[in-house]
Amino acid sequence: MKKKFILAFLILILLLQTTVSAFAGISYFTFTSNNRGEIFFTQTGYVPVGIIDGYNIYEKGSDGKEYQVPLLQPEDIYIDSNDDLYIADSGNSRVVVFDDEGNLKKIIGKGVLGVPKGVFVDDQFNIYVADTMNEEVYKFDREGNLLKEYKKPISMLYGDKTPYKPTKVIVDKRGDLYITSDGTYQGLVHLSSDGDFMGFFGGNKLGFDLIWYLKKLFYTKDQKSRVEKRLPMSISNAAIDSEGLIYTCTAGLETEEIKKLNIAGKNLLQSKSYWIRFNNLADSSSSFIDLAVDNIGNIYAIDSVQATIYVFDRDGNTLFVFSGLDLGNQRLGLMKSPSGIAVSSDGRIYVTDKERNNIQVFKPTEFALLIKQAIALYLDGKYLKSEKPWHEILRQNNMFDLAHDGIGMVAMKKHDYQKAMNEFRISFNVKGFSNAYWEVRRQWMLKYFGVTLIIFIFLVIFYIFYKKKIRKTQRFLKLKEKVSSRIKNRIISEILFAKRLMRHPIDGYWELKREGKASVASATIILLIIIILRLFELYQTNFIFSEVNIRTLNILNEVYKIVLPLFAWIISNYLVSAINDGEGKFRHVYIGTIYALSPYLLLSLPIAIISKGLTLVEESVYSFLHNGMYVWCGILLFFKVKEIHNYELGETVKNIIYTIVGIIIIAIVLFILFGLSNQLWDFIYSLIQEVRIRD
Numbered sequence: 001m002k003k004k005f006i007l008a009f010l011i012l013i014l015l016l017q018t019t020v021s022a023f024a025g026i027s028y029f030t031f032t033s034n035n036r037g038e039i040f041f042t043q044t045g046y047v048p049v050g051i052i053d054g055y056n057i058y059e060k061g062s063d064g065k066e067y068q069v070p071l072l073q074p075e076d077i078y079i080d081s082n083d084d085l086y087i088a089d090s091g092n093s094r095v096v097v098f099d100d101e102g103n104l105k106k107i108i109g110k111g112v113l114g115v116p117k118g119v120f121v122d123d124q125f126n127i128y129v130a131d132t133m134n135e136e137v138y139k140f141d142r143e144g145n146l147l148k149e150y151k152k153p154i155s156m157l158y159g160d161k162t163p164y165k166p167t168k169v170i171v172d173k174r175g176d177l178y179i180t181s182d183g184t185y186q187g188l189v190h191l192s193s194d195g196d197f198m199g200f201f202g203g204n205k206l207g208f209d210l211i212w213y214l215k216k217l218f219y220t221k222d223q224k225s226r227v228e229k230r231l232p233m234s235i236s237n238a239a240i241d242s243e244g245l246i247y248t249c250t251a252g253l254e255t256e257e258i259k260k261l262n263i264a265g266k267n268l269l270q271s272k273s274y275w276i277r278f279n280n281l282a283d284s285s286s287s288f289i290d291l292a293v294d295n296i297g298n299i300y301a302i303d304s305v306q307a308t309i310y311v312f313d314r315d316g317n318t319l320f321v322f323s324g325l326d327l328g329n330q331r332l333g334l335m336k337s338p339s340g341i342a343v344s345s346d347g348r349i350y351v352t353d354k355e356r357n358n359i360q361v362f363k364p365t366e367f368a369l370l371i372k373q374a375i376a377l378y379l380d381g382k383y384l385k386s387e388k389p390w391h392e393i394l395r396q397n398n399m400f401d402l403a404h405d406g407i408g409m410v411a412m413k414k415h416d417y418q419k420a421m422n423e424f425r426i427s428f429n430v431k432g433f434s435n436a437y438w439e440v441r442r443q444w445m446l447k448y449f450g451v452t453l454i455i456f457i458f459l460v461i462f463y464i465f466y467k468k469k470i471r472k473t474q475r476f477l478k479l480k481e482k483v484s485s486r487i488k489n490r491i492i493s494e495i496l497f498a499k500r501l502m503r504h505p506i507d508g509y510w511e512l513k514r515e516g517k518a519s520v521a522s523a524t525i526i527l528l529i530i531i532i533l534r535l536f537e538l539y540q541t542n543f544i545f546s547e548v549n550i551r552t553l554n555i556l557n558e559v560y561k562i563v564l565p566l567f568a569w570i571i572s573n574y575l576v577s578a579i580n581d582g583e584g585k586f587r588h589v590y591i592g593t594i595y596a597l598s599p600y601l602l603l604s605l606p607i608a609i610i611s612k613g614l615t616l617v618e619e620s621v622y623s624f625l626h627n628g629m630y631v632w633c634g635i636l637l638f639f640k641v642k643e644i645h646n647y648e649l650g651e652t653v654k655n656i657i658y659t660i661v662g663i664i665i666i667a668i669v670l671f672i673l674f675g676l677s678n679q680l681w682d683f684i685y686s687l688i689q690e691v692r693i694r695d
Contacts, residue, residue, distance in 0.1 A: 027331035030322040034401040035428040045320035046362040048333035052102035053358040074352040076340040080121040083344045088116040095119055108144040118168035130166035137166050153197035170240045185231045202248050202261045204232040241293040251287030269316040294343045296376045302341040383413040401427035408432050434544050434616035494522035498598035505636050509643035513588055523594040533604045542611040545622050572662030582645030592644045596636035603629045
């Protein structure tokens with residue numbers, strides 16, 4: 001028995017050492033993000049397994065001898081259907097072909113190519129090479145014989161001044177070429193198989209730039225002529241999948257860096273998780289410079305600034321983020337200057353590094369393969385078979401939202417809508433939750449519609465009877481008199497004054513100011529009620545329309561979000577009005593501002609309850625009610641400024657603008673004071689430490 005115990009203990013120690021060694025052999029952590037944009041560690045998805053550096057390449061020199069010519073500044077990589085690797089070896093003016101183990105097969109384009117930066121292979125194994133220096137795209141057959149050259153298009157639509165410096169190229173099933181050209185901001189250059197210009201495709205759009213707009217608004221003609229013209233950014237790279245959908249990436253864009261374009265050029269990626277920048281890993285100015293798509297639509301992208309590899313599903317949800325920048329340690333799996341990425345049929349990732357002059361190979365782990373298997377089964381319509389791998393993924397990592405989405409979709413197919421709702425709620429999948437809730441609501445209506453209709457008819461009849469008969473009874477009159485006497489209580493009547501203010505804001509604010517219809521006490525009570533209602537709204541609003549994650553809700557922060565802006569407005573408005581001959585006193589500004597929020601007092605609770613019965617299909621109903629409530633508050637706030645300070649219309653607008661500017665100034669001053677106070681405490685702490693050391 002003792003020997004068995006010792007043997008088991010030794011085996012356990014060996015297993016622990018093996019696990020630690022395996023983990024220590026990986027030079028990076030792996031991250032992912034959920035549907036809420038939260039970043040967290042996950043199991044390793046890909047491990048580095050080797051390097052291809054081309055030291056097995058030999059070429060004949062002018063003297064007839066063979067010399068070793070390894071890779072030099074490899075710019076791009078493509079993997080064909082046979083898993084052969086095609087490398088755009090720009091430093092050596094050639095395309096090198098390896099098998100999947102890194103063994104040299106052939107060299108293409110020697111003596112023809114200048115600086116090849118992009119390579120693509122079609123279904124017939126024709127090889128297309130984008131050459132930036134020669135300003136051409138070359139087409140070779142599988143043996144390396146030159147078939148065709150695609151020069152700059154001669155077309156009025158292309159324009160003489162539009163640059164043509166091909167950097168990457170992709171080809172669709174018709175043989176049409178889509179070329180990324182350095183400095184061509186209109187989009188991908190679309191050429192037919194014969195070289196005719198078909199137009200530009202998938203160009204980026206200009207976003208709103210406040211500084212540029214102000215320059216355009218206030219600059220003179222002479223100043224405008226000296227300002228550099230604002231143009232969209234050029235596409236960095238492109239890829240195409242088996243369905244003919246084109247993917248583009250643009251380095252430096254703040255949004256939509258990666259696009260999945262249909263034939264009309266519309267971006268099909270709905271998820272924004274791929275816009276998340278992992279600022280805790282590296283510089284926030286990240287740049288996607290190449291991407292690839294596997295056989296089930298997963299997207300693989302390389303970030304040149306952070307030197308990280310991103311893996312997304314077909315909808316743009318983040319699966320894995322790994323690797324990183326090599327700071328001189330020469331660690332396997334880290335990179336210096338990644339330039340291209342490709343994926344083999346068995347899921348291995350190949351990344352070219354033009355500074356290290358090699359290709360790093362990453363192999364998927366069992367966890368990554370499990371995720372790919374689950375996605376593939378679901379996409380093939382094998383929903384029941386996909387359920388088991390989804391559950392296994394959750395067993396290994398219960399924070400993986402995609403697995404909850406997968407199980408939720410399986411539950412939808414099995415008509416278990418309640419389970420689907422629970423899974424979609426966990427993964428924060430609003431669209432999926434709405435679809436499941438629609439079915440739950442439909443089933444409820446089919447079951448209880450008759451009873452609901454009878455109750456509704458009964459209530460209508462009761463209301464009519466009440467209106468005609470009961471209101472005339474002696475008991476009702478006594479009850480009404482009792483309620484009226486209670487309302488005569490000053491605080492209660494002041495709170496109920498909000499009803500008149502909402503209906504007649506001009507008269508209401510005049511009475512509030514001149515006749516003292518409301519007090520600081522009643523306004524403070526209303527503010528407290530509003531805070532309570534706001535918390536109730538956050539907790540009770542339908543998950544579909546909720547602004548926050550209830551599981552991580554910080555009540556104190558939510559109170560601050562109400563109180564701080566409100567008091568910033570009150571203080572700023574009073575100070576601005578005092579300077580600009582406003583008649584309102586501070587208490588009038590305080591009371592009037594809070595009473596302007598009366599619509600929230602009246603409507604927030606009913607809107608939160610109504611939202612419980614709505615889905616995304618009725619989102620416009622919720623938005624109309626919710627936004628209408630805030631618009632009503634804004635209108636009352638406008639009349640508050642006008643009537644309390646006795647302003648004309650123009651003076652009121654000016655006062656509101658100055659108040660907003662004042663709020664911004666208050667925020668800046670508080671920010672500076674907060675920073676200085678931190679520095680002051682640091683100084684005092686350092687001083688105390690210095691005194692203690694000297695003693």
